[in-house]
Amino acid sequence: MKTIPLEAYLIVSIVLFGLGVFGMIVRRNLVTVLMSMELALNAVNVLFVGADSHLSLVDGQIFALFIIALAAAEAAVGLGIIIAIFRLRKVDSTDEITDMRG
Amino acid sequence: MIQWLVFFLFSGIAVLSALGVVFLPNPIYVILALLSVLVSVAGLFFIAGAELVGAIQLLIYAVAVTVFYVFVLTAVPWEKAIKKDPFYRVEGLISFPLVLALYVEMVLVFLIGVSVSPKGQFRELITKFGNTEVVGAILFSKYFLAFELVSLVLLIGMIGAVIIGRKEAQTYEDHSS
Numbered sequence A: 001m002k003t004i005p006l007e008a009y010l011i012v013s014i015v016l017f018g019l020g021v022f023g024m025i026v027r028r029n030l031v032t033v034l035m036s037m038e039l040a041l042n043a044v045n046v047l048f049v050g051a052d053s054h055l056s057l058v059d060g061q062i063f064a065l066f067i068i069a070l071a072a073a074e075a076a077v078g079l080g081i082i083i084a085i086f087r088l089r090k091v092d093s094t095d096e097i098t099d100m101r102g
Numbered sequence B: 001m002i003q004w005l006v007f008f009l010f011s012g013i014a015v016l017s018a019l020g021v022v023f024l025p026n027p028i029y030v031i032l033a034l035l036s037v038l039v040s041v042a043g044l045f046f047i048a049g050a051e052l053v054g055a056i057q058l059l060i061y062a063v064a065v066t067v068f069y070v071f072v073l074t075a076v077p078w079e080k081a082i083k084k085d086p087f088y089r090v091e092g093l094i095s096f097p098l099v100l101a102l103y104v105e106m107v108l109v110f111l112i113g114v115s116v117s118p119k120g121q122f123r124e125l126i127t128k129f130g131n132t133e134v135v136g137a138i139l140f141s142k143y144f145l146a147f148e149l150v151s152l153v154l155l156i157g158m159i160g161a162v163i164i165g166r167k168e169a170q171t172y173e174d175h176s177s
Helices: A006-026 A030-055 A059-089 B002-023 B027-047 B051-075 B079-083 B089-116 B123-129 B131-139 B144-165
Strands: none
Touching: A006 A030, A006 B002, A006 B027, A006 B089, A030 A059, A030 B002, A030 B027, A030 B051, A030 B089, A059 B051, A059 B131, A059 B144, B002 B027, B027 B051, B051 B131, B123 B131
């Protein structure tokens, strides 16, 4: 059985990661910034698993599991911070949070 | 042949929905596009032969995390935010070539790394025992400490989310504007 070559997974992963990073830069809304971050994490997972099927290893799949666990923790903490910001400040875009500016 | 067909189907859906995640204005449509990306990435995992990771992607990402995002979207008032321009257009145009250069560097580093890495170490084991058993065996022997540390990180994240998200007695006004 002929498997999908590594370059195909690489192209898909690079495109998804690029869109994720670009969304993190471009988006003005806090929750959509977090969603773009999830997109970038998923792109890394695609590359790990694709490289695994190319190399016949399983270490990349284990790291993909770790990334999924850490992404769940990151989503919980990040969305908690966003809800706290909304409740305490009533802001609605990232350029209104400027308290740390010198 | 059928493998390529399914691969192109899932990767096409993933890339189109990722475009939707970046460029759709309404947060509800964005979360639906993100759900589509997650499901098609799980399909890519199944094509690559990683059944365990694909199943966990469907269970944890496409169900738990997405439902969590939907809860947050319903808890937050979006009326003002939808009316404003949802993008930083100038900053995006300026940063685009820098991001592109970063990707070219990533591709080069990755291809160099693949050319020197070990190859085909577990192929007989995977065909003999199946993917999930091999993943479990390696996870609970070689990466056992990392596994325990991940459980600790999840506990700390849970405590942190509860502490950050609890109700406070007073609210703070925005003094910057």
